[in-house]
Structures are given as structure tokens and as C-alpha cells.
Amino acid sequence: MAFEAPPRLVRALGETAPDGDDWLEKLPEVAEQAIGLRELTVERVQVPGGRSSLVLLVRRGDGTPAVLKLAPPRSRPEAERAALAHWGGLGAVQPVEPRVAEGVLLLERLHPDVSVRSLPEAKALLEAAGTLRRLWVEPPGEYVFETVEERTGRQAEAMRAGAVGDAVALVDAALSARAELVAAPPERRLLHGTFRQSKVLAGERMPWLAVGPDPVVGECAFDLARLVRDRVEDLIAQPSGAATARRRVKRLAESLEVDQERLRGWALFRAVESGVRALRVGRPKDAELLLEFAGWL
Numbered sequence: 001m002a003f004e005a006p007p008r009l010v011r012a013l014g015e016t017a018p019d020g021d022d023w024l025e026k027l028p029e030v031a032e033q034a035i036g037l038r039e040l041t042v043e044r045v046q047v048p049g050g051r052s053s054l055v056l057l058v059r060r061g062d063g064t065p066a067v068l069k070l071a072p073p074r075s076r077p078e079a080e081r082a083a084l085a086h087w088g089g090l091g092a093v094q095p096v097e098p099r100v101a102e103g104v105l106l107l108e109r110l111h112p113d114v115s116v117r118s119l120p121e122a123k124a125l126l127e128a129a130g131t132l133r134r135l136w137v138e139p140p141g142e143y144v145f146e147t148v149e150e151r152t153g154r155q156a157e158a159m160r161a162g163a164v165g166d167a168v169a170l171v172d173a174a175l176s177a178r179a180e181l182v183a184a185p186p187e188r189r190l191l192h193g194t195f196r197q198s199k200v201l202a203g204e205r206m207p208w209l210a211v212g213p214d215p216v217v218g219e220c221a222f223d224l225a226r227l228v229r230d231r232v233e234d235l236i237a238q239p240s241g242a243a244t245a246r247r248r249v250k251r252l253a254e255s256l257e258v259d260q261e262r263l264r265g266w267a268l269f270r271a272v273e274s275g276v277r278a279l280r281v282g283r284p285k286d287a288e289l290l291l292e293f294a295g296w297l
Contacts, residue, residue, distance in 0.1 A: 003028070003045050005054055012051035015281040016074065023072040027054060031070055034104045038097075040068060046112050050212060053077070057112065065109035066096055076214060077103045082143040083190060083215035091134030092192075092210045093203075110209055111202040121231065124197050125248070128227055129255055131200050131208050132192065139190040139217045148191070148218025149182045155273045162276045167287075170294050174272035177265035181219075186259070191216050191223040197230045221258045225266035228252060232293050242296040249297070268297045 005027055013024060031054065035042060039061045046055035046067075053071035060066055071077035084095050084107075097106045116124045116131075139145060156175055163171035192199070193214035203209040216222070228248055235241040249267060253260035275290030 003031070003042075006045065006047045006049040008048040008051060009054060013072065018074070021072070021074075027070065030104075031056070031068075034068060034070065034101065037100070038068075038106065040066070042068075052214075053212075055112070057109065060096075064096075067093075067107040067109050067112070069105040069107060071103050071105075073103060076146075077105060079143070079145055079215050080213055081105055082140065083145070083192075083213050086140045086143075086190060087135060087137070089205065089209075091131055091206075092213070093201075107211075108203075108205075110204075110211065114202040115198045116200040116208055117197040117230075121234075125227070125230070125252065126255075127208050128195075128197050128200050128230075129224075129252060131210050132195055132223060132227070133256055135192050135195075135210060135213075136189040136220050136223070139188070145190065145215050145217045148185070148216055148222050151193075151216055152178055152182065152222075152269065152273075158280070159273055159276050162280045164279070167272070167276055167279065167291055170272050170291055171276060174269040174294070178269045181221075181262060181265050181269075185219040186262070187219055188217055189220055191218060191220070193223065194226065195223055196226050219258075219262070220256065221253075221262040222266045222270075224252055224256060224258060224263055225270045228263065228267040229271055229290070229293055232289050236289050236292055245293065245296050264297055268294055271297070 005024060010024060035058070040058040043057040043059065046057060049055050052075040053069050056068040058066050058068045081095065081099060084092055088094070093110060094108045095105060096108055116127045119127065156178060159171050159175065192210055193216040194212065195210065199212050200208050200210055228245070235245055238244060249264050250260055253263045271290050271294035275287045275294060278287035278290060
């Protein structure tokens, strides 16, 4: 099958590619091998798709619909595989084959074009939060996941290096919040790691299931923090956006029984980290939205 990787994936991987990385150039060959090995029939490439992997909608030899996902090593696909296996389909998409090749996952087919983001905002937050709660389990003993401390430590170094202009004060505040938060986490759970409304798709086994984790082990408030800023463009456009954001922190903290101040701190850190990263890779409009949102917290 001849195909082109979606522009969104090409752009995103280009922003983070280390020197000499040739994963995108090898992708057509890798895809052909994965398809042939499993005797799959490709229906289409999922577009616009994600920013870290290629997703193909396929059918297996018996006609069963499935999803073939191909991801580079820097997207940590083996950690995703281990987390999905540990969740066992409770709250998340299920793998439909054991590990065959690194970076290649064959998953059950959900409804790829129907996420909770399609629901009214209040209902979307409720459904997303309920899905997230199911994923917060004790981490498995057989696989060592990255910790929140490790991941945010790397991010903190990049934030210090990339802080310029008006972002400096926000970076200082975010780093101060992180230092307090990692000092005494209240629990250690397996987390989705990159959870937001668009990562929750309609399914057959359950109404909503999470996809695309970048799993990490740490406190639940870290996982919930990314959900706080969902639909940030709409929040920024509202005259009452700042008040709405603060109410969202309170509502989500209460509904999932996490400490409100810890959730606010992680929401601040993650928004500033994303904003500084957007500045670094040349997305000034995204950076402006994220840093304005962070200033409200």
C-alpha cells in the first residue's frame, strides 16, 4: 500500500527528531512489513491522526476491524504496550496480539472519529474524568515505567533553557510549584500521561475508552492536569475564561478526589512546559494561548 504520513505527524516528529533520525523515511517499508506479516487489509490512514505515531485502520484476515499503530522509539511504544496490557481493557483500548515487533501495536478498533470532545463541555469533562479514574491503578511489577519526577525533571531543564521575555516569570513559578509537588507525592499510580478529551474514543465494549497513553508512574493530580486546559482556545475567547478555568480546577479536583492545590500546581507546570516548548519549535500562537492560560492559575 502506498501512502503518505499525515502532515500533522510529519510536522510534530520533525520538531523533536534527533540528528540522524530516519524513522519517517523508513516508515513506508516498516508499514508494508507489518501489514504483510499480519495479512491485514488497509482501509485508510487515520487523518489528521496523532503527533507521535501513524495509525492505520485495518481488517484482519477474518474480517475483524482493528488498528495498526506504528511509533518511533522516542514515543515510547513499548511503555504504551505494557500499560495497555496491565489495564487489560478496563478503561483503555486493548491490544489484540502479543508483542511481535518493537514499535508496532495491533489494537482493537474503536470509533476513531468520535471522541468525548464531540460532547457538550460539561458532559465531556464528566465522561473523560470517569474514564481516567479507571486507569489509576497500582503499577505492574514486571515493567519499569518512567516516573513523574524523571519526566518533569527533563522538562524542567528544557524550560529553564527556553525561558525568554514574559515567559521567565511563569517558568520560575512553574518550576517552584514542581519542586514542592515532587517532594512528597501522595500516591504512586500508573497514569495515562497525556490524557485529554481527544484521547477518549467511543467503543463497543464500553461507551468510552482511552487511547494513546504515554504512561508514567506518579500522583493522580499530574494526570488530571492536562484535562484542566482542554479546549483552551474556547477558554481564552471567553470574557470569563480565567474564572471558568479556576472553577474547572475545583470541579475536577472534587470529582476525582485529588488535592485542589496540587492539581492547580501541576496544571500550571504542564501549561508552561507546553507553552515554552511551543515557543522553542516555532509555534508562537500556541505558546501565547498556553502561557496566557497558565497566568490565570
